[in-house]
Amino acid sequence: MYYLYLMRSPSGRTGFGICQDYFDRNKKYISHIGDLVQFSYIYGGTRAHAKKVERNIKQNLEDNRWTIDNWKTEWLDNLAIDDLKKYVDDLIERQHIKLELVRIDYDITQEK
Amino acid sequence: MVYALTYKPVQRLPNPMVSINPLKRGTGRIVSLQDRVDQLNKSAVWKKVVREWRSINKNLDSLRLPRISMERLGSLWIDEDIQRPMDELHCAKIADPSIYDPALMQCVQCIKTTSGIFISIDTQHTAAAFAALIDAGLMTGTTDWREIEFPFQYIETDNLAFARKAFGILNGKGKKRQSAYMQLRTSVFCIRIDGNRSDSYDVEVENKVKIAENNHCYPIEEKSRLSQHPGTFANIATFLTLNDNEVEIACKWHNTYFHYEPLHVSLFFIFKDICRSFKNFKVTITPKLLEDLAALVQDRFGDLQQYQESVTEAHRKWSTQRYGQADNWKDHAYACALLQLYVKLGGTEHIPAILLDQFDGIVDFFDDEITTVGG
Numbered sequence: 001m002y003y004l005y006l007m008r009s010p011s012g013r014t015g016f017g018i019c020q021d022y023f024d025r026n027k028k029y030i031s032h033i034g035d036l037v038q039f040s041y042i043y044g045g046t047r048a049h050a051k052k053v054e055r056n057i058k059q060n061l062e063d064n065r066w067t068i069d070n071w072k073t074e075w076l077d078n079l080a081i082d083d084l085k086k087y088v089d090d091l092i093e094r095q096h097i098k099l100e101l102v103r104i105d106y107d108i109t110q111e112k
Numbered sequence: 113m114v115y116a117l118t119y120k121p122v123q124r125l126p127n128p129m130v131s132i133n134p135l136k137r138g139t140g141r142i143v144s145l146q147d148r149v150d151q152l153n154k155s156a157v158w159k160k161v162v163r164e165w166r167s168i169n170k171n172l173d174s175l176r177l178p179r180i181s182m183e184r185l186g187s188l189w190i191d192e193d194i195q196r197p198m199d200e201l202h203c204a205k206i207a208d209p210s211i212y213d214p215a216l217m218q219c220v221q222c223i224k225t226t227s228g229i230f231i232s233i234d235t236q237h238t239a240a241a242f243a244a245l246i247d248a249g250l251m252t253g254t255t256d257w258r259e260i261e262f263p264f265q266y267i268e269t270d271n272l273a274f275a276r277k278a279f280g281i282l283n284g285k286g287k288k289r290q291s292a293y294m295q296l297r298t299s300v301f302c303i304r305i306d307g308n309r310s311d312s313y314d315v316e317v318e319n320k321v322k323i324a325e326n327n328h329c330y331p332i333e334e335k336s337r338l339s340q341h342p343g344t345f346a347n348i349a350t351f352l353t354l355n356d357n358e359v360e361i362a363c364k365w366h367n368t369y370f371h372y373e374p375l376h377v378s379l380f381f382i383f384k385d386i387c388r389s390f391k392n393f394k395v396t397i398t399p400k401l402l403e404d405l406a407a408l409v410q411d412r413f414g415d416l417q418q419y420q421e422s423v424t425e426a427h428r429k430w431s432t433q434r435y436g437q438a439d440n441w442k443d444h445a446y447a448c449a450l451l452q453l454y455v456k457l458g459g460t461e462h463i464p465a466i467l468l469d470q471f472d473g474i475v476d477f478f479d480d481e482i483t484t485v486g487g
Contacts (some may be wrong), residue, residue, distance in 0.1 A: 009292075046481045048418040059339075093125060094372075098411070
């Protein structure tokens, strides 16, 4: 199982990424940021399909990608997280992508 | 075992490339140089280079522009410490009978010393081929290449270091080479704009492009912003290795099943190998096989780009186990691995054995979620 997560930075910027272990990935964000941070939406499915959606976001929303020091990050400017979720949901439905929503507003404290 | 994968149709949306395809026609515009200057003045990279000039307080001297005159070709000398040894094959290519035309000659580039000697700093092959063609008696209007007047572009200097650096600049990074796409565009526009069908290569290239376009597939320049649009591809060199029938089958397959995606270059490798092997072994590529393969790509990978990632990884693992170290990627693995995967998942259409023997066992190195039947 592979996962695609959508999240908000502490300042509200929309972000995304893929991982094999969302507990571990969430923990790393918390360590970097120094505060609890939630993955607003986590989709689970095959690795190939998770990577396909991530690539689609990077390519088709390229103009929104927050770029700093000539580095295109996996954060998006001027796009609310619910708009990104709608984009992903539409993509999954239209292209029959094998991903489904498995968690909402997740952080590692929920594992207890 | 039954092949359980079914292709799920995807709603077709209008493809913007139909109207913005740069190869559809020329712009019909001829612009002044002022237009280009204005464009540069607005450009960030140009502004940056101008700032660099200003920061080092350096000015250019227009008197250093080279001069051009018609000179006796026999007055040209070549300094072997500056230019490369002459490459006979390169001269032979220049003199290719299908393209060679004196009207396309460029000036020879040289320095002129104070003693009046012209020393070539570039284009020795152009000059040598031209002279040798006259020497062979192939040029009307002259029999002695030494006496014919040829356009020389030169600057007056005795500084051989300048000549040496100039050669490096003219043959190195200072020269912008024409991309494969620009060469293709030239061929296409010779036919579409100029209506000139005298060059069989241009006709052949334009026909392949037309077949691709009829299937909503579009060649574009590398790193073009058009690359996000469905059907676009930038690997021109691979595209041109396919014959018309292979282009038709590959592009039709893409347009039928993956019309919503840019075209991944693995498509061309896959269909070139499938078409040639099936033809050699007199096996028909059935519509069912084409749809079954689309179902496999859609269900297990999403698209061919993800297939490429997975098959590259599988090839690396397979070759490591078989040969003790990872072998370089082989393009034939695209088709072979896909068809072996098809058979493993229960595909029943007839596949020539030669495509199933090569890279034997590579399917076992895909992730389980890809190879699991009914997964």
